[in-house]
Amino acid sequence: MKKLSMTLLILILCSLFCSLAVAQAVEDKAPPSGFSVPDFSEARKARAVLDSFIRAYEAGQVHQLRAMLDPGMIGYQRFIDGVIEDQSRLKQIRLHLLDTQIMAAADVTLIETRWEKRFLATDLRPGLFAGSSRFLMHRTDQGWNLAAIGGDNPFSSQSGVLAQLNLTNASLVDEARVNVEVIDPDMAGSGTLEVQLTYVDSLVPQVTTALALTETTPGRFITLTPFVVRPGEVTLRYLDANPGDGRPPTTLTRTVRVP
């Protein structure tokens, strides 16, 4: 902790001195830089645009969302298709933001937030997704617009949300069992999901088995009945093909000890 603070401090101070030294050298030069001071009021406008984007998503106004996006956005079509498919799977969407923080520069504003998305599935059963996102807002001649979404994408299944794995002990007195749950909004609508379960004990060196989970509400996959394992350490592996945040595919693991 102390090492980390000191590293950061030294980094800041070194950069400060170097920059000011350079600054003094260029102080008298012509002013072409266009560097400007961040502005709170502009940051608030950016936040208002994000809020209106969220309201349009909740209301299912696909055309309005298109109008608020930059056509040059990377992954534009996957995003739009995900929004449309969300409208078909999820009803009465409510997106709640918390722990919101804003980093403002002159022409870009970064809004970091956690979110919870509540909805009803087509059979009117409730569901909940959660994640954390970074919204990059960009100021253009027409005002602020949403340039990109980092972290977990709350608007569009397919566009990248880090999956959640739950592996819980469901053992009976004479039988070791586990319950498996994977919540991956990117896989909503796929019906089933494949995971790997590995368990070991003193008798069996290692057993790895593929397990098909069943979708109950959009994006939530479970074992319909507890899966029988050997007592010992049980590891659940799931390949998240699109974990969000621009991160390449990654294998997520969760381990639990079953007595």
Added chain:
Amino acid sequence: MNHRTGVLNLVVSVICWLLWGPGVLTPVQAAERILLASNDQVLVAWQEGQQGGPTPQLVAQEDGGTVIQWQGNVSYDFYRRESRGGHLVTPYGTGNFYQGRLASDVRALHPRGSVSYLQFSGRYTDDPSVLSKAVGGQLDTLQFGHVGTGYQVAFGDVAANFSTLGTSLGLRGVLAQTLLGKTTVSATAGYLSQDWETLVDSSKRTQYLRQAYALKIETPVHDNLRVFISGQGYRDDSDSIDAGLTLLPTASTQAGTVGFAFDLGRFAVQAEGGASRFREKGGESETDHALIVDVGWLFDALALRAGYRDIGLYYNSLSTQGGNGIEEIYLNGNWRAASWLSVNADLRRAENEIAGFGGSSSFSETNALATSAVITFGPDFSAWSLMLNQSLSDGENSNGSTNRNQTYGAVVSYADSNWNSGLGYQLLDVKNRGSYSSDSQIDSWQFHLSRTWQGYRETVPSWHLTPTLTVNYQDQKLDIGNGSSTLNWQLGLSGERARWGSFAAGYGEGRTTQTGRSDLRQQNWQIEVGYPLWKEALLKAYYSGNRVSGSEPGQGANYREQTFGLHFACNL
């Protein structure tokens, strides 16, 4: 002086130096000796002691001097919330809560045009639906820096936007940019952390601390051509959190990009290519590349854009704007065909690569066309407009099955100084042969109507009164049978009178029906009254609620939440 005090003192010294230049002593130093200070410094010390008193401001004199500007605002909410239904259906809990917020923006305008600034905002609350760690505080923003002729340096929360494929993110650290001749050098370094609190307190972290750095050099090689090169990377600190708190393994990346921007009157082209080496703990290094090209033409009545993106499955950098495994080409045009007609069209083809177990991957493809038109009806009917839109997305899933999404929409609007109304229709048709369960057709209608009455004192509006009516209807027909329909309506009334204050009230109801199930009933209501205590201060009382009822016992969709409270806000 212990270590922590020493570090704090050093940081305060840096802030003081940035804001008021060398020679200013920090508060700790000031406590130890008698100060001989300038007028500015005395003013600053007085301001610090006033705890939110009148804003001090020095006006630049003819012989030059620094102008200090300060803006701030505070707000405080005290409210009671009652909630039933559980976490799955409502984010709120029951209880009495408060939330205080403070924001401050101090700037020193130096005589030669440079600006020093210190900005922060924060909040303190006991409401866990606002801050997950409540009871507690959060520093929402903290940034300070100096902007001068041809350079800037910023600390704290810095938003670095160097390039699309390279660095485009927010850091807690330092950002410096300077102009060396015609060459712009930008550098940033710092940490990606969940917030300021987790940066300094490891016990609150649930994600790795990520150390990141980036450098970009950009220079014009011709009047119309700029080129740039960037290098960036990050590394997760494996010791920064306890094992088991995250599912992700630690990762590191090094990435480099080169690009250019060419601008010749009505024609512009930008391109950037990058390569990266990404590595996760326990895995092998993955090297991949990315390329983006954007071209734009601007004619008198036509604006065209075209672009190509190829982002490798394992390409990784410090850019928020990246995706993975995306190859996309698009053509987008805006055409003002006549004084009464504007047309937009977007044509694109996308291919997505999807990773599988054992290093395998599969591909999905999509071809899409979206068009829209805005029609106006001339000066005699200038309040009327009609907007038409349609889109078609035709694709093939990674398993070879097909999918097709179609939307059609139309909105007719009327807007003048008193009336505002619109009637809209949207059809969504979703078909995915790889996933039948939610294939459906959704018809939606929206209608809104509002009328504003307003009065003037001389030429300044002195009061207004606005009633509104909104009606929405949505009908979803699932291909597997059944489906549901929802009808919502809402009535509202708002008004404001100068010096008296403002009010807003509304009530809405809705009903969702599904064959074989009981109806879900939605209700919402809100009322708020605001009163200006003085020119820059507002006191507001509010009451709002939401309720869903009628859900069957096994469904668990019922909830009820209502909030009533007081809000005080003041600009300082």
